[in-house]
Amino acid sequence: MDVCFVIQQRLKELGLEQRDLAAAAQVTESYISQLLTRKKAPPAAGRTDLYEKMTAFLKLPKGQLSAMVEAQRREELKKKLADPPAPLFKEVRELIIRKCKTEKRTQVREIFENQAFGELERLVTQTLLDVAKRIAREEMEDENWLRDTANVRRQSYEEMRTLTLDFLDTDVFNVSIDHCSAFLDPLLDSWSINLKTFGMEIDLSHGLAAARFLKFEFVETGSVHSSAEEPGFEEFLHNAALSGDATGEELEFLKGLRFRQREPSALYYYRELQSLRDPLHFSEGRDGTMFKHRDGEEVEKLLRVESRKDAIRRWAKNRKSPRKNRKAKLS
DSSP states (O other), X not given: OXXXXXXXXXXXXXXXXXXXXXXXXXXXXXXXXXXXXXXXXXXXXXXXXXXXXXXXXXXXXXXXXXXXHHHHHHHHHHHHHHSOOOOOOHHHXXXXXXXXXXXXXXXXXXXXXXXXXXXXXXXXXXXXXXXXHHHHHHHHTOHHHHHHHHHHTTOOHHHHHHHHHHHHTOOTTTOOHHHIIIIIHHHEEEEEEOTTTOOEEXXXXXXXXXXXXXXXXXXXXXXXXXXXXXXXXXXXXHOHHHHTTOOHHHHHHHHTOOOSSXXXXXXXXXXXXXXXXXXXXXXXXXXXXXXXXXXXXXXXHHHHHHHHHHHHHHHHHHHHOHHHHHHHHHO
């Protein structure tokens, strides 16, 4: 069933209006109107909290709107893939070229203009778009960021939230001039590409993103084990003496380490964690604080405690099954 029809019917049943739904979803009434009149495609469920707010407000079963949207988007995607891609807006292309570093700009412009919306232009635009969307998605959770950005753009909080939701759902075929002025232009400082390897380097604007420099490479890496298959990492996770105070960000970094032929031990991951925290290896944090660093003697002490605990657990287990022990001795 069409998601717009369901929402309209539910509003009618509850005696509510579009402006009530807009207020509950924290977006503009115009945005809701465009969704319900099918002038704007419903955003992907996984990229926004819009459907959670709408579902709760309309008193619908949890997940119903999201499931309907995903099914509807799949059908529309099949139709899109059958049609040839349309070129970007001229202003969007000009922004992408203007942000390109000077030494590559002329060559990139020639390729873009000779192969209108060809593979290179789509690759570059999609990569820059993905970077900007990632930053916008992280910042959208910060209400102060949305309000500050809205003030700079002389918009309301609801208008800025609506624009961000719309941007997160756009793709390389639908990126608009508004998206460029609100996100791509201020977030991206410059970019460059190696036309032999298609590796890209992106500089982000100072103060608007946690990272300043990103690098993308398109090279063969060979087969590697997935992080779940690394026994050393699994052992590291289950040993509180080694990983007990590791943050989610630190664990994500350690989990992403790749090895072709060797299998690192739990101790390797612990030492890598300490290296990551060592203030000699990095500058101070953004708030001026230094990273945590656990004393080597403290770790040895914790390891001894864990070892004693393991011995006690083994002793208790053996004590519960004396028959098995006797059989083992006889054999």
